[in-house]
Amino acid sequence: MNPAETLVKIAVVGAGLIGKRHVSLLHNAPDYNLCAIIDPQDGAKKLAEEVGVPHFHELKDFLSSDVDCDGVILATPNETHREFALICISQGLPCLIEKPLASNSEDALAICEESESSGVAVLVGHHRRHHLVSRALKERLEKETLGKLVGGQLTWMLKKPAEYFAVGDWRTKKGGGPIWINLIHEIDLLRYFLGEIIQVSAMVSNAIRGFAVEDTAIINMRCENGTVISAILSDCAPSPWHFEGGSGENPNISETGHGGLRVFGTKGSIEFPSLTEWHHKDDNGHWGTPIFSEAHPGDLPMGDEVALTEQMKNFADVIRGKGQPLVGARDGLQSVRVVEAIHKSVASGSTEQILTA
Numbered sequence: 001m002n003p004a005e006t007l008v009k010i011a012v013v014g015a016g017l018i019g020k021r022h023v024s025l026l027h028n029a030p031d032y033n034l035c036a037i038i039d040p041q042d043g044a045k046k047l048a049e050e051v052g053v054p055h056f057h058e059l060k061d062f063l064s065s066d067v068d069c070d071g072v073i074l075a076t077p078n079e080t081h082r083e084f085a086l087i088c089i090s091q092g093l094p095c096l097i098e099k100p101l102a103s104n105s106e107d108a109l110a111i112c113e114e115s116e117s118s119g120v121a122v123l124v125g126h127h128r129r130h131h132l133v134s135r136a137l138k139e140r141l142e143k144e145t146l147g148k149l150v151g152g153q154l155t156w157m158l159k160k161p162a163e164y165f166a167v168g169d170w171r172t173k174k175g176g177g178p179i180w181i182n183l184i185h186e187i188d189l190l191r192y193f194l195g196e197i198i199q200v201s202a203m204v205s206n207a208i209r210g211f212a213v214e215d216t217a218i219i220n221m222r223c224e225n226g227t228v229i230s231a232i233l234s235d236c237a238p239s240p241w242h243f244e245g246g247s248g249e250n251p252n253i254s255e256t257g258h259g260g261l262r263v264f265g266t267k268g269s270i271e272f273p274s275l276t277e278w279h280h281k282d283d284n285g286h287w288g289t290p291i292f293s294e295a296h297p298g299d300l301p302m303g304d305e306v307a308l309t310e311q312m313k314n315f316a317d318v319i320r321g322k323g324q325p326l327v328g329a330r331d332g333l334q335s336v337r338v339v340e341a342i343h344k345s346v347a348s349g350s351t352e353q354i355l356t357a
Helices: 017-028 042-051 059-063 078-090 105-118 132-142 162-166 177-194 243-247 306-320 329-348
Strands: 008-013 032-038 071-074 095-098 122-125 149-157 197-205 216-223 228-234 261-265 269-272 276-280 291-295
Touching: 008 017, 008 059, 008 306, 017 032, 017 042, 017 306, 032 042, 032 059, 059 078, 071 078, 071 306, 078 095, 078 105, 095 306, 105 122, 105 329, 122 306, 122 329, 132 177, 132 261, 132 269, 149 177, 177 197, 177 216, 177 228, 177 243, 177 261, 177 329, 197 329, 216 329
Parallel strands: 008 032, 008 071, 071 095, 095 122, 149 228
Antiparallel strands: 149 261, 197 216, 216 228, 261 269, 269 276, 276 291
16 A cells, blocks of 8 residues: 555445445545445445446455555444444555544544554544535634634524435435434534533434434533524424535535524624624624624635545545644544434433543
8 A cells, every 4th residue: 555646546435426426526526536435325336437446345345355545434324333434544544434433432532542553544524524614614714803702603404305205215224213313423523613612401302203213303512612602403394404404415415595503692693604694783792782783795606515535535635644634533422422413312201421532
């Protein structure tokens, strides 16, 4: 393996919804070489034939082959992440692991420790941090453009089709559900923007779909800096208020022009991802004085595969030893801990504390 070569050779393990997007990106971009697809499903072999790369049923078969590879994307079910990641790391292969890093914090911690002890890097697929608009909001918050942070309000409400569950019945069982599958993306952004989350209190319902997992949830969170956050999510209620609708980044979800996050500070508030800011004329303004809106998006494209493309650039730099993961394994671990705490709160009916060490 020679990561110094111009074309970085990357294999994709798992050819589901997100795996196919990675395959397409790698196949169509001139800066990378898609070197293999690993997935036991029949459709994966056909996909490999279409893009002209070798196909393997199992990861062990690929690793014992003579296919040259510099890094691996793991887009497999959550419960496989620990096993596959540790195998790849033992082979010296940097990994881009799709979110969540693992299906539980014990497995996530094992990946972190193996990566750190071996020096083989792990990038976690919380790709939304790679949007330029995410970096723009982060910069505004760090400069305290909104003043001191007060709180955040997150809405993620849309309706998934029946076939979404029919083709992946794991989504109806423990480890599935919109908290693990969807909210964890938002958890990563909330931590990135507002601070480390240290407490959660949550209620869920499965009254609409009747699955073993939730279809709707309400969560309250507290950050270590004192910022508080409220969140509501559901995958059975049509609405325009979700990150996908505001960004147009997901080809399977219609763009609505409305995002799902609002951040509040002592000098103003801002909507994300539109970056529409609300503030009074001066810092002495209050509820009795006019409030104005101002948009700050600039030239920040969000549609198509912008974030996945930027993430792949980051992964290539990591493989070449020219950069660090924007979302490292420890970040992935912490988001898993938050989601675990949410489920513990549901079970206990109490506020749960979150380990940050």
